[in-house]
Amino acid sequence: QPDTEGVLLLPASVAKTYGQKLAYRPSLDVLAPWRIETDVAEWTIQIPADAEYEVLVTLAADDASAGDSYVIEAESTSLKATVKSTGGYESFAGQSAGTIKLKAGVQKLLLRPDGALKQELADVRAVKLKKVK
Numbered sequence: 001q002p003d004t005e006g007v008l009l010l011p012a013s014v015a016k017t018y019g020q021k022l023a024y025r026p027s028l029d030v031l032a033p034w035r036i037e038t039d040v041a042e043w044t045i046q047i048p049a050d051a052e053y054e055v056l057v058t059l060a061a062d063d064a065s066a067g068d069s070y071v072i073e074a075e076s077t078s079l080k081a082t083v084k085s086t087g088g089y090e091s092f093a094g095q096s097a098g099t100i101k102l103k104a105g106v107q108k109l110l111l112r113p114d115g116a117l118k119q120e121l122a123d124v125r126a127v128k129l130k131k132v133k
Contacts, residue, residue, distance in 0.1 A: 001046045006131030012124055015041040034121035040112040047102045053129040055097040059122040060089045068121050069114035075107040080114055083122050092125055
């Protein structure tokens with residue numbers, strides 16, 4: 001659920017992963033390796049009222065992975081964004097994916113690659129949803 005500021009933090013540690021290689025790596029606190037385009041991460045969220053949220057993804061990616069696209073999906077909406085290089089897999093940064101309209105209620109939020117990957121999508125540490133005022 002969002003906190004009193006309207007922020008919902010979805011850490012990698014609570015994501016469910018589906019696929020061949022993607023998993024939570026506790027020693028690095030990331031979802032990795034994201035090399036298969038059908039691998040998916042999922043969080044269960046509860047939204048108190050219909051609202052629009054800015055989506056920030058905390059990730060690390062090198063130059064070879066920059067340009068790969070991903071999709072964030074919820075009940076009846078989706079958002080497409082592109083990975084930007086953070087200079088390497090040891091440097092994490094929050095990258096804006098844009099805004100998404102979420103309906104009230106309990107639902108699944110998915111993060112998945114959008115098509116074939118050049119190398120690896122990114123190492124993902126968290127997804128942050130911030131209510132747009």
